[in-house]
Amino acid sequence: MLRELAPRPLMPGNPYKPMAATVREVIQETGNIKTLRVVLDEPEAMQNFHYEPGQVGQLSVFGAGESTFVINSPPSQREYLQFSVMQAGEVTSAIHRLSVGDRVGVRAPLGNFFPYTDWKGKNIFFVGGGIGMAPIRTIMLHLLEHRADYGRISLLYGAKSPRDMAYSYETEDWLKREDLDCTLCIDNPYEGWPHRVGLIPNVLKELNPSPDNCVAVLCGPPIMIRFTVQALEGLNFAPENIVTTLEKRMKCGIGICGRCNIGSHYVCIDGPVFTWKQLQDLPPEM
Template sequence: MTASNPYLPEIATVVETVQETPTIKTFRVRLNNPGRMAAFRYEPGQVGQLSVFGVGESTFVINSPPTRMDYLQFSVMMAGEVTAKLHTLKAGDQVGVRAPLGNAFPYESMKGKDIVFVGGGIGMAPLRTLLLFMLDNREDYGKITLLYGARSPEDMAFRYELPEWTTRKDMETVLTIDREAPGWEHKVGLIPNVLLEMAPKSKNAVAVTCGPPIMIKFTLQALKKLGFEDDQIVTTLEKRMKCGVGICGRCNIGTKYVCMDGPVFTYAQLKELPNEL
């Protein structure tokens, strides 16, 4: 889609918005050109630039799976000028889309393996893409386990999907919040601690994790305690991307560019990079 001019956005229409949490809003958009929308192809984990005309653009993962192409979904946490403006948009408004950008989760090499998803807060957005893709291709993967946590029930995105995820027979879902809350019937505890309690097996398994940096730090330590090797752990980075095509240098880590070489990396790959995250 971006081959002819990587800086030129495709015009899209917001067809629906969902207020996920007080600070996270989901946008479902369709490209205005029906032919371009029909031909649009991407892989789980790839990102796109959403632009608000006259304000700017920011990078977000496409968190709808390529197996469900009624629209492209982006979930936006309010964190600055562009995201604040995005939060004011409603159905019928126009946005710019530059996508797909970056690499994808290694879903082909994950076939036949058990998958352990560990998500925190808005970090569930990229995991959702891969999770739904795998559920839509269920026969290709082994046991699927999801641990999803947030500070409180109100801080959990995609709450409308949790009833299905927690009752499906072909996956195990554990939900947790940091501290007790009225009416909460699931786990209470920090994600790394709950992960250690769950103790998923590392044999023939891959762990995929995303969330706040402090959560990632201790989740990686927990996974190592559980026997996961560095190349069995996959994460996706959020480091400021501007151009999305490796020219501006805003997202470099040493010689790597998150927008080109990532945003998906194994823990083994991350350990080879300078400590600049």
């Protein structure tokens, strides 16, 4: 059974109508990932916008369509909304062509969020793979802003190569933080790389985090999720203490179109955040 839907911020007004926004900044993260920082055009809407870590938004390019992305700035960031986009199709290609000053549409916030209040007093072990670092970033920064509420906070972030690692301008600061145990890894040896080398599940086993009073939060490509979950289960993490996110075929974002349904559940409203235990209880079509 899925947990009862927690109260979450909902977008105001007509849920079908995007809010107009303007691109303030574009950051080239990797060869195929860009980060957009956008500001809602209506000052009152921007001032009153509220969301929780893990909630998503529909980012639209007029004439091209819209796609779902996590809002990966922490909720304390009130000056803009940040979305990181991997180029993979028509809509994401249109987003990658945007420049500062261009107009976009935003339907947000949508979906549930990481149950961080349930994690108080616990150790948190984050695992991010590639673009999967986007949702990890928002919840990790949120927890670090409320550091006294949690035990040990750790991060394992991996990518194919250093060139495929997003937020490289932040990772050095993460490595230096005394309140964050940060490990970086890449799949294969790379000249000058000073950190770990190996696939994320294998590096995870080497780090050997204790499952005692610990929640593991992982986001990344499906194959990385599958083998990382196996590694966590091998380390005796209980399914209810493994948390991940899905963005399966989301289209409308409000449970109407049925495109993201899994049995009687919808990723866009029952998710995108799930525990591994919840996912095991869903139909085999997952």
